[in-house]
Amino acid sequence: MLEYALKGRPKYWIWILCLLVIIAIGFYYWVLEHKLGTGVVCGLHKDLTWGFHIGQLAFFVGAAASAVMIVLPYYLHNCKEFGRLTVLAEFFAVGMVVVSMLSVFVIMGQPQRVFNVLLYPTPHSIIFYDLIVLSTYLFLNLLCGWTVLHAEYKETKYPSWLKPFIYWAILWGPSIHMVTAFLIQGLPGRGFWLTAIMAPRFLASAFSAGPALLLVLALLLKKLTGFDIGKKAVDTLSKIITYAFIINLLFICFELFTAFYSGIPEHTEPFIYLFSGLQGHSEWVGFAWASVILALIGLTLLVIPQTRKNETTLVLACIAVVLSVWIDKGLLLMIGGFTPNPQGVVVPYKPTFGEVMIGVAVWAIGFLIVTILWKIAVSVYQSKNLVVKMKGN
Amino acid sequence: MAIDRRKFLKIAGLSFLFGTGVFSLEEFVLCRGDEVLAQVVGEGKKGKVRWAMAIDTRRLTEEDCKRIIEACHRAHNVPDIPEPTKAVRWIWEDTFEHAFPELAEEDPSEELRNRKYLLLCNHCENPVCVRVCPVQATFQRPDGIVVQDYHRCIGCKFCMTACPYGSRSYNFFHPKEYLKHVNPEYPARTMGVVEKCIFCYERLDQGKLPYCVEAAKGKIYFGNIYDPEAEITRVIKENLVLVRKPQLGTKPMVFYIV
Amino acid sequence: MYNSDKVIPGIIIFIIFFTIPMWLNLGGAKAIPRPELPKEEKNCVESKEYMRAYHMKLLLKWRNMAIREGKRTFVGADGKTYLISLQNTCMKCHKSNEKFCDRCHKFVATHPDCWHCHIAPEEVAKLRRWQNGNR
Numbered sequence: 001m002l003e004y005a006l007k008g009r010p011k012y013w014i015w016i017l018c019l020l021v022i023i024a025i026g027f028y029y030w031v032l033e034h035k036l037g038t039g040v041v042c043g044l045h046k047d048l049t050w051g052f053h054i055g056q057l058a059f060f061v062g063a064a065a066s067a068v069m070i071v072l073p074y075y076l077h078n079c080k081e082f083g084r085l086t087v088l089a090e091f092f093a094v095g096m097v098v099v100s101m102l103s104v105f106v107i108m109g110q111p112q113r114v115f116n117v118l119l120y121p122t123p124h125s126i127i128f129y130d131l132i133v134l135s136t137y138l139f140l141n142l143l144c145g146w147t148v149l150h151a152e153y154k155e156t157k158y159p160s161w162l163k164p165f166i167y168w169a170i171l172w173g174p175s176i177h178m179v180t181a182f183l184i185q186g187l188p189g190r191g192f193w194l195t196a197i198m199a200p201r202f203l204a205s206a207f208s209a210g211p212a213l214l215l216v217l218a219l220l221l222k223k224l225t226g227f228d229i230g231k232k233a234v235d236t237l238s239k240i241i242t243y244a245f246i247i248n249l250l251f252i253c254f255e256l257f258t259a260f261y262s263g264i265p266e267h268t269e270p271f272i273y274l275f276s277g278l279q280g281h282s283e284w285v286g287f288a289w290a291s292v293i294l295a296l297i298g299l300t301l302l303v304i305p306q307t308r309k310n311e312t313t314l315v316l317a318c319i320a321v322v323l324s325v326w327i328d329k330g331l332l333l334m335i336g337g338f339t340p341n342p343q344g345v346v347v348p349y350k351p352t353f354g355e356v357m358i359g360v361a362v363w364a365i366g367f368l369i370v371t372i373l374w375k376i377a378v379s380v381y382q383s384k385n386l387v388v389k390m391k392g393n
Numbered sequence: 394m395a396i397d398r399r400k401f402l403k404i405a406g407l408s409f410l411f412g413t414g415v416f417s418l419e420e421f422v423l424c425r426g427d428e429v430l431a432q433v434v435g436e437g438k439k440g441k442v443r444w445a446m447a448i449d450t451r452r453l454t455e456e457d458c459k460r461i462i463e464a465c466h467r468a469h470n471v472p473d474i475p476e477p478t479k480a481v482r483w484i485w486e487d488t489f490e491h492a493f494p495e496l497a498e499e500d501p502s503e504e505l506r507n508r509k510y511l512l513l514c515n516h517c518e519n520p521v522c523v524r525v526c527p528v529q530a531t532f533q534r535p536d537g538i539v540v541q542d543y544h545r546c547i548g549c550k551f552c553m554t555a556c557p558y559g560s561r562s563y564n565f566f567h568p569k570e571y572l573k574h575v576n577p578e579y580p581a582r583t584m585g586v587v588e589k590c591i592f593c594y595e596r597l598d599q600g601k602l603p604y605c606v607e608a609a610k611g612k613i614y615f616g617n618i619y620d621p622e623a624e625i626t627r628v629i630k631e632n633l634v635l636v637r638k639p640q641l642g643t644k645p646m647v648f649y650i651v
Numbered sequence: 652m653y654n655s656d657k658v659i660p661g662i663i664i665f666i667i668f669f670t671i672p673m674w675l676n677l678g679g680a681k682a683i684p685r686p687e688l689p690k691e692e693k694n695c696v697e698s699k700e701y702m703r704a705y706h707m708k709l710l711l712k713w714r715n716m717a718i719r720e721g722k723r724t725f726v727g728a729d730g731k732t733y734l735i736s737l738q739n740t741c742m743k744c745h746k747s748n749e750k751f752c753d754r755c756h757k758f759v760a761t762h763p764d765c766w767h768c769h770i771a772p773e774e775v776a777k778l779r780r781w782q783n784g785n786r
Contacts (some may be wrong), residue, residue, distance in 0.1 A: 037567025037584050045478035046562055049550035109548020109563065109585020116528040116547055127527035127551060188521060188641040189557025265498075342559035343487065344494030347478055470770070534721055542718050543768055575770065575778045578739055583767035598723045 001153055004379035006374045011224070015371065019364045026361015029354035030106060038109065042355040047341035050107065050334055050360050052351040057103040059209070059330040060366070061180045062202065064096035066210025068173030069240050075106070075166050081232035084381065085218065087152075088229070090145030090169075091373035092214050095284060097138040097176070099366035104130075106358050126183045133175045140169040145373070153380045177202040184337060191266030192336045195258065201251045202329075208245035209325035211237055212318035218371075219315055227378045238314055242302040245321055249295060252328075270336035279346040284335055287327050294324035406565035424651075426629045433518070433636055433644050434618050443537040444516065444592055445618035445646040446603075447625050447634065450508045452612045458486040458509045464608035465590075470581040472564075481562040481582075483590040484513040484605055492649070493635060505651060511605075511613075514539060514560040514590040515637060515645030522552035522561065531587075537646060538592045548585040557641050561589045618646065684758040687750040695744075696727035707763070710737070737765065742772050751771060 033041040044051050071088040073079035082089075105111060105128075122128050144166050144274050151158040170391035188194065205347030218229050259267035272276045272278050274288040308314055340346045351359075416438045434443070465471070465484050472478040490497035491522050492510040505548075522531050530546040553561045564584045572581060582588050593603035606615040616625035628650065635649045652658065667674075695702050697709065717735045718720040725733045733739050745751040748771035754762065766774070 034585070037566040039474075039476070039479040044565070046480065046553070046565075047478065047559065049553040049563060076537060078515070104549070107549065109550070109587075110546065110583075113528075113545070113547045116530075116545055120528045120529055120545070122529050125527040125551075126525065127549065131527075183551075184554070184621070187525075187555050187557075188643065338554075342494075342557055343489065343491035344497065384492050532719070534723075540718065544718070568688055569770075569774075569778060572778055575775050577770055577772070577775045580738060580769040583764070594721065595717075595723070598721055 001150060001376050001380060007379075008375060012371075012375065016368065019368045022357075022364040023361045023368070026358045026364065027352065029357050030361070032272065033358070034111070041057055041352065042358075043350045043352045044355070045347060045349065047345075047347040048335070048338040048349040050329070050338070052104045052355055053107045053362075054289075055146075055330040055334045056359050056362065057100050058202070059326050060096045060099040060217045060363075061104065061176050062206025062325070062329065062383045063210045063213050064093045064100060064137065065173045065177055065203075066096075066214045067093035068170060069207050069211045069244075069280050070214075070237070071144075071166065071173075072170050073236070075170065078236055079236065081230055084227075085229045085233050085237075087145050087149050088151070088218060088221075088374060088376050089214060090141045090148075091377060092217070092370055093141040094138060094373060095366040095368075095370035096210075097134055097141070098369055099362055100180075100363060101131075101134050101138070102178075102362045103114060103359070106362060126179060126186070129134065129179050130176075130183060133179045137169070137172050137176050140165055140172060143251060144378075145201055149377055150379055152384060153204050155384070174203060178205050184333075189266075189342060190337050191199065191259075192270035195255060195267075197251050197255050197258075201248065201255070204244055204248035205325045207328055208241050208248050209273045209322050209329075211244070212241050212321040215241065215344055216315055216322070219311065221374065221378065225378050225382070227381060234311070234314070235309065238302065238318075241318065241321065242308065245295075245299060245302060248325070249299065269340055273339050273346060274332050278340065281346045281348050283348045283350065288332055291324045291327035291332065294320045294327070298324060306366055397601050424578045424633050424635065426634045429634050429636060429639075429648065430626070430629050433508065433639065433646075438619055441619050442535075442617045443518070443619045444597065444608070445537075445616065445625055445648065446513075446592075447614040447629055447648040447650055448511055448609075449612045449628075449650045450510060450616070450648060453509060453511065453609070455486075455509055457609060457612060458511055461511065461605045461608045461613075462486065464604045467574045468576055468579060468604045469553060470568075470572055470574075470576050470579055471588075472568040472581070472649060473565070473573040474571050479565040481564060481568065481588060483562075484511055484587070486510065487512050493637060495640070496635075496636065510649065512558070512560070512637075513605075513647060514592070515558055515643070515647045516590075516592055517645035518646060519642060521555040521557065521643060524553045525555040527551065534594065536594075536597075538594045538597075539589075540580065540591055540594060541586075541588055543580075543582055543586045543588065545620075546586040548587065552587055557638055558645075563587050681758065684754040686752070686754045687747065689744040689746070692744045694727075694729055696725060696731075696733050696740075698728055701728070710765075713737070737769050746772055 012293060029041060029234065038044055042051070067089040070082050070085050074082040074086045105114065106113060117128060119132055144162060147159045147162050178199045181202040184190065184193040185195070185198040215234065219234070222228050256271065259271055274284050276282065277285055298317045298320035301313050301320070307317065335349055338349070407613060418482050434445075462484055463600060466473070466482075469483060471483055472481050486509045489501055489506050489508065492512055513636070516537060516539050520531075520533055523533050523539060526532070528545050528547055529550065530542045531552050532541060532542070550563055553563060564582055564586055568582050568585050593601075593605075596603060602615055606613045614625045616623040618624060618626055618629075629648050632650045635651055636645045636647070637649075638646070697705075702709070713725065713757075714765045715736075716725070723735050725735050727733055742748070748766060752763075770778070
């Protein structure tokens, strides 16, 4: 099947080339960072040591789990309309898990020592578990997606030994969010994160923004290749996104209530900094309100049945949801967690161009993987259709 | 007990002027030495060692702080980085508000506010940084000192995220390029690892006191807090002391005599 | 053979690529390195043969003993007690990193990262120059 990835129209190759160029730029900045120092290339400082990149981990780990929202209804509830989307979702998850893992890798000051994590396994560290759950999820999705697709290719049903792996992947999906949330949720002295709603928030935002991103890409795929996941699949998926997104917004409101009704400064100050500024600093107020407005736009378009069923407005709604959650999780979650610092002082953080480019290159690696895997999947499905058509005639 | 925090610290502030003051505090600001000791150290383990430090903020002058910081940073080849937000520091001086942010709103006395506070790694009995480190690069020795193994550190900065005191520094630059003085007997660090105060364990192992204690000329006490007869245990018991963020349960081993 | 126009050039490129180091070093036979040994001291902490073969293992053991186990002394093969320290024990006899360590390491193209952190004896002067503004 791999040969399908090597045959494509010029558009396909131009896209691959674009991604490779972005990867090269990011790689250049990453090398520069390790030559000159994080202090020269990145905007991180001693009071904000996890910035843009760990934010990407928080967001893309959610995108990865979107697969669960498709695989679960398909295999457990026999939701037939997701048939053609399942393999795409699994391959999408593969790319997104790679983004998550690389987002952690690029913040490491000593990347050549990365295998110390395996050499000295440390069961009391959450990073250790995050590595286990992420790499297992990567393996499971690649295995399930590839085997099912290969069965399609051979025009047989997938082998029965795969079933346990499919169920395993379904059970495993939520764990990648929970463990990632646990990274930050259990730290004393970080009031913004020290809340039991953090893991549920990770789940809800993942199950809304992840499928939303997948849906936008699947509809784009339809435009580019004519590969249609089917109207029914789009409908069902948009309902899933709507419910998950409502729950996500509710969770954020719960958090706001707890923080402001209790009035504990450690819990309120990060919110005040993000939404109106603190100690004369208001670097992220625009972003915070943009996230709220985008969330409201997305919510409105999703809740009204007419706009949810209209493909154009649905795409707009999904983009609004993705952007809103991306600002919330990809930027504000980290910045709010670190501000104010342990001494109660606001030390502003601004990601630099180089830092963002490293992050964008990590996305590009993920999307390169998704592109190649989707190209294979679409080619398999389309060649099969061709055979059916020819037989029919 | 009908005594709130604000009121308590006002009384406490008064007590500094008169040098007396016995309080029985039930909830929040632990201040009386024996009670602080009971909460942070508990019974202690006989025959075991737990190094602790008590900084006498009453007697510490600005010159003392400078001298102490200089002694530590010079001996340990701590780089002198001009950008304060990306600097490396093992021990530094700060204001009352920054050292005890949760007490800052309680209107501490002017005198208390004007003092200098030396901040450093607290060598917590229950260290969060050790819990989160994925490679055990930071670990707790049997004597309680939280050590950083630069050979193993992968530079993930999780410990800095976890530390509620901001006591850890990351090498954002090539540290050797910023050395003001070179101590050829001690290593420097490399870019991309986390470092912090190590209670001079290399000196303790050779039976010597930490550099800061030596440079403080009696204004910083150091010893085994599990030993009820030790000087450190005695001075903590007999004075009003604060520890940083006791509510987090990290059990810091650096005490501030106020 | 199918696709021989692609396969054979591919194989040739592969072979050339993987033998580049050989071609680049061809003819340039280098003298076996002779690290400078200390003149005053004849005995190391272990025998000469052991140190030649296993010095890296000893150094790893030392660093774990000093940092992780809190043991600062080491009893050598001669029964003498040594302070465990790269800068204060090893380099007190082997006075130069360039003339001792680097000579062999460069020859066999290994690049230990000891001196990224540790300060080599000859580095002290260089770092002092830096402080005076002559970078």
